[in-house]
Amino acid sequence: MSRRNIEENVFKGxxxxxxxxILSTLVLxxxxxxxxxxxxxxxxxxTQTPKGGYYLGKEGGVLNAIVGSLYLAGGATLLAISISxxxxxxxxxxxxxDSHLAAFxxxxxxxxxxxxxxxxxAFGFTIxxxxxxxxxxxxxxxxxxxxxxPIMSRAMDEVIRMVPEELFDxxxxxxxxxxxxxxxxxxxxxxxxxxTAVLVAxxxxxxxxxxxxxTAGFTDxxxxxxxxxxxxxxxxxxxxxxxxxxxxxxRAYASALILTxxxxxxxxxxxxxxKKFTKHIVK
Amino acid sequence: MEFKTxxxxxxxxxxxxxxxxxxxxxxxxxxxxITVIIGPSGCGKTTLLKSFNRLVDSMDEVKVSGKVFLDxxxxxxxxxxxxxxxxxxxxxxxxxxxxPMSIYDNVAYGPRIHGIRDKKELGRIVEHYLKQSxxxxxxxxxxxxxxxxxxxxxxxxxxxxxxxxxxxxxxxxDEPTSALDPKSSQRIEQRFLELKREYTIVIVTHILRQAMxxxxxxxxxxxxxxxxxxxxxxxxxxxxxxxxxxxxxGIIS
Numbered sequence: 001m002s003r004r005n006i007e008e009n010v011f012k013g014x015x016x017x018x019x020x021x022i023l024s025t026l027v028l029x030x031x032x033x034x035x036x037x038x039x040x041x042x043x044x045x046x047t048q049t050p051k052g053g054y055y056l057g058k059e060g061g062v063l064n065a066i067v068g069s070l071y072l073a074g075g076a077t078l079l080a081i082s083i084s085x086x087x088x089x090x091x092x093x094x095x096x097x098d099s100h101l102a103a104f105x106x107x108x109x110x111x112x113x114x115x116x117x118x119x120x121x122a123f124g125f126t127i128x129x130x131x132x133x134x135x136x137x138x139x140x141x142x143x144x145x146x147x148x149x150p151i152m153s154r155a156m157d158e159v160i161r162m163v164p165e166e167l168f169d170x171x172x173x174x175x176x177x178x179x180x181x182x183x184x185x186x187x188x189x190x191x192x193x194x195x196t197a198v199l200v201a202x203x204x205x206x207x208x209x210x211x212x213x214x215t216a217g218f219t220d221x222x223x224x225x226x227x228x229x230x231x232x233x234x235x236x237x238x239x240x241x242x243x244x245x246x247x248x249x250x251r252a253y254a255s256a257l258i259l260t261x262x263x264x265x266x267x268x269x270x271x272x273x274x275k276k277f278t279k280h281i282v283k
Numbered sequence: 284m285e286f287k288t289x290x291x292x293x294x295x296x297x298x299x300x301x302x303x304x305x306x307x308x309x310x311x312x313x314x315x316x317i318t319v320i321i322g323p324s325g326c327g328k329t330t331l332l333k334s335f336n337r338l339v340d341s342m343d344e345v346k347v348s349g350k351v352f353l354d355x356x357x358x359x360x361x362x363x364x365x366x367x368x369x370x371x372x373x374x375x376x377x378x379x380x381x382x383p384m385s386i387y388d389n390v391a392y393g394p395r396i397h398g399i400r401d402k403k404e405l406g407r408i409v410e411h412y413l414k415q416s417x418x419x420x421x422x423x424x425x426x427x428x429x430x431x432x433x434x435x436x437x438x439x440x441x442x443x444x445x446x447x448x449x450x451x452x453x454x455x456x457d458e459p460t461s462a463l464d465p466k467s468s469q470r471i472e473q474r475f476l477e478l479k480r481e482y483t484i485v486i487v488t489h490i491l492r493q494a495m496x497x498x499x500x501x502x503x504x505x506x507x508x509x510x511x512x513x514x515x516x517x518x519x520x521x522x523x524x525x526x527x528x529x530x531x532x533g534i535i536s
Contacts, residue, residue: 177366282431
């Protein structure tokens, strides 16, 4: 066998091994969560709030955390979209290609992306104190939106940069303004990618515990106001696992299973939506 | 043949960074005729064309000096509203780029941004211009299908309809048939020959045969310089300049 063939085979082998590592990690996590969580999962888990306070009781469920997480991640995603979309359209439609401001903004997003979520939690906490807010759904939304903003913006930026120059020109040549071009043409062309960016950010937001630990607070009841504390699934898992009671620990895996299923449902729905929107894309 | 001027270019210089893409161009583009800009690749043909609707503005590090008069107005005057200038011109690019929406919405895009909201009126406009670009019969049953599903030739005619729908005075074509098959190219050329009764048409091409079929007036550029311009029968049949002669004989390419 020639040297080049050996190289080829070694590389193929490495690819197979890497793929297997990734796949087996996914399968093992899903299996652990399902095997340990499924026995503890029952209807009460998803339809009732906890009995006995702080999940310590073995009765009731985590409805407070399910609703709290959805509100929190949903709110943070909406807030992050409204900022990201504007920034990203500015970077790609208004700013010149050689703009220092644009380069600096992109660099900032890369740095922000790397900051651990606990730091966002602490930062959110400082802002909260500054504005005299208490731990609340709103404070949690702000902290999580800060966390997911760079992720969403960078992902959107990548897809909008792929939009061909000629498509901008086609719109400009018809006498469209930059704003019209940005929202009616460019955002539409990039819509599937934008949806993916939103989904990735939502997934990151709903699964993060550290950013909400100081900001969203905790409650046994379903949040009914932006200014009241809100429970979240990641923290529910954290608290339940932290108890010395084995039954409650099992319930942590059930909570994790619920969180996983929520993310799965959102992924599937967004895939379907993305497919629906790709039909207009110009190649 | 007498020509009435529609676009008057005076001492136009365009720089990309330090590279001088157009050197002191002065030329008059005749009204309601087909003007063809010829010259080897990289000679500034497209830059000149894109100066007319100021699409050069969006290029990187571009600097423009000189004047381009359209209806007596210098389009590079800072006070000029750029969307107003662009509304007067339809553009066909090398490869057709339909907007990411339906066939109907592509044609209605221009009229809508310029303020037409009435559904009946929009429907009439869409039908009229799709007919004028001879696409109507092929798409009338699927107006709300995505424009991206059309063939390239159909897409280019859709782009023509889309450009005409903003009621321009001028049609600009940047090698508008280069991505098309011969049959589709022929249809586009026929459209041009009919449209020149109502519109001033400026086309960039590197296909000499196309220039011969279409041109009333010819502009020959070489490395950013205007070498020769004049009525087609003069330039294409009996050019004065040595360089034009060589290009037409096919020596420079």
